[in-house]
Amino acid sequence: MILTPDRIKQFRTLGHALKPIVTIAGNGLSENVLAELERAxxxxxxxxxxxxxxxxxxxxxxxxxxxxxxxxxxxxxxGKVALIFREAEQPDPKKSNIR
Incomplete structure (x- = not known):
């Protein structure tokens, strides 16, 4: 998916209400953190x-x-918070933050 400026603005607006799902600490990107991030x-x-x-x-x-x-x-x-996006192949409308 190509992210247009309007789409990025929409995602930023949606991101305000979200709480962090994954926390990355001193160990960095361990396999467990990456697995949780993939799931999320x-x-x-x-x-x-x-x-x-x-x-x-x-x-x-x-x-x-x-x-x-x-x-x-x-x-x-x-600051210490990043908002990231990856389009799901088969999004679940009940779980997706953008649908």
Whole structure:
């Protein structure tokens, strides 16, 4: 899916009401964190992730790596919270945050 500026704006608006589903701490992107993130993206499509990492540069690199490994798009990053999106192949309307 190509994300237009209007679509990104819509996702940002939807993201305000979301609570972080996944928290990434000092261990970084472990296999368990990636598995949980994959599950969350498959179920919800639009996911808020909390990064409990102090250094700004480290947070940025973790977000980039997370998006790359999960094939997701970064919608917004504010402080220690990132909003990411990946379109589900067969979205469940009951679980999806964008439907």
């Amino acid at each position: 993206l498959s179920d919800h499509e639009l996911v808020k992730v909390k990064l409990a990492i102090l250094e700004r540069d480290t947070r940025k690199s973790v977000v980039e790596d997370m998006c790359k490994r999960c094939n997701a798009k970064l919608i917004q990053e504010i």
